[in-house]
Amino acid sequence: MLAVCQYTPDWDSLDKRPIPEWFDDVKFGLMILYGIYSVPAWAPVGSYEEWYWHSLNQKGSPTQVWHNATYGPDFKYEDFVPMLKGELFDPDEWADIFFRAGLKYFVPLSKHHDGYTLWPSKTAWNWNSKDTGPHQDIIGELTVALRKRGLHAGVYFSLYDWYHPLYVGPTPERYVSEVMTPQLMELVHNYEPDILWTDGDWDQTAEFWNSTYFLAWLYNNSPVKDNIVVNDRWGKGTRGVHGGFYTEEYSSHTVSNHKWEENSGIDIHSYGLNRNTPADKYLTTDYLINLLVRSVAYGGNLCLNVGISVDGKVPNIQVERLLAIGTWLNVTGEAIYNTTKYKVPEELIFTSNNFIVVPNANNVFGAVQPKQNASTIKYLGTFKSYKECMQSCEAFTGCQTFTWVGGEAGDGYQMECFGRTDNVWQPQTEANHTSGHKQSISVRYTASKIENGTIYAIIDNWPTGNNLTLTNPVPSNNTAISILGYPAILKWTGTPGKSGIDIGWPSVTISELPCMYQWAI
DSSP, rough: OOOOOOSOOSSSHHTSHHHHHHHHHHHEEEEEESSGGGOOOOOOOOOOOHHHHHHTTTTTOHHHHHHHHHOTTTTOHHHHGGGGOTOOOOOOHHHHHHHHHOEEEEEEEOOTTTTTTOOOOOOOOTBTTTSSSSOHHHHHHHHHHHHTTTTTTOOOESSSOOOOOOOOSSTTTHHHIIIIHHHHHHHHHHOOOOOEEEOTTTTTTTHHHHHHHHHHHHHHHTTTTTTOOOOOOSSSSOTSSSSEEEEEEEEEOOOOSSSSEEEEESSSOOSSSTTOGGGGGBBOOOHHHHHHHHHHHHHHEEEEEOOOOOOOOOOHHHHHHHHHHHHHHHHHGGGGGEEEEEEEEEEEEEEEEEEEEEEEEEETTTTTTTTTTOSEEEEEEEEESHHHHHHHHHHHHTTTTEEEEEETSSSSTTTTEEEEOOOOOOOOEEEEEEEEEEEEEEOOOOOOEESSTTTEEEEOOOOOSSSSEEESSOOOOOOOOOOOOOOEEOOOOOOOTTTTTEEOOOOOOGGGGSSOOEEOO
């Protein structure tokens, strides 16, 4: 029986627990996926590679077809285990890369839905990374390496287990009491994680998973009760409703009234390393920095993901992205870390009527259905190409952004065109969609927690003229304006105490730019 003290095992009580402040301060984290699925490292592009075993058992699936052709129909998922050697795994090398990337917290996968644990769990005999495969306590070694660098170390943990005999048997409750809960207790006692990032919740209710009783113990009596942060994946229907921080996944949504986290792979749509993903389907550095800025401006964190190769190395293309973000944070981190939301998170300044076209991007349309309109969204018709869609947007008064749905999208919107009349531009990566927006400067705001009254405006394009006008900041007689990483103080005009400020903008050469992507004022 789990002991209960201050917090009782019900959501009314548990949801009153404050999220430890450190989590809001750090802003930028990383999920790390490594496991048996890292051996084949294959999925159709745009699919979750780490679901390999599940996909393998779907008759006629692309994964099953590829697997049978590559390994033979008699080769089982379990047969990959001896091939998971991790001979190049070096936790200090990982920690060094992550530290240089400006990352502050980590949730390495301790167990995915296949049940294979990356620590020597007593309830996963011969199905863990110590007894088999690399013969190492991956979670333990990585936790030590991360904490040596002053970083927050947590764990990802899947509540459910696709094919565990107890879970799929006649009394699945035994899986919860005899496997899942003991594993959670092992992780907490052995590694004292700063974050517990659960998943696989959707298959059962929180009552089935015994989530509220476990959380009451975690908050009241565990060795990490004062510092640990948890997410919202504790049972069917709990996401965005109960638990700690709320989670979004490969999403363009934001959460306005609660601490939240955007979670995204660097791969276009896979967390595990997918050897089938071409280089141009990895998210660009510019896109990832934009995702970080947007998340922070709206009060969230960004947790990226890397999929580790079978030999235990962080793939070079993902290292390149992470280190490029770290270079940017060396200049602009003051506007990211230890900040909070400003009164207005974002404004868009249109600088031209010409469109910038973004392939494989779907500008967010919310719940608008085909051939229906919303207050700021208009269905413009069906067209054979994005160019015709763009021309329709140009002809529609007030249209500022468009999305054309390609014929191979398969989502019921094929060949249809939508336009927006508001200033929203939050493209979501989606195959066979083409979006465009009029040339603009996106301004995202943050406010310092350390220096009272200091406001940051992060812009995604360098102004081409000699001024930049912001409509939201309220200057005072003591206002001083500078660009992080640029030595000069900028001149400005405006009325103290009233919104709006006009900033004299410097003309610089490329070599004089403080950084290459987005700039913080």
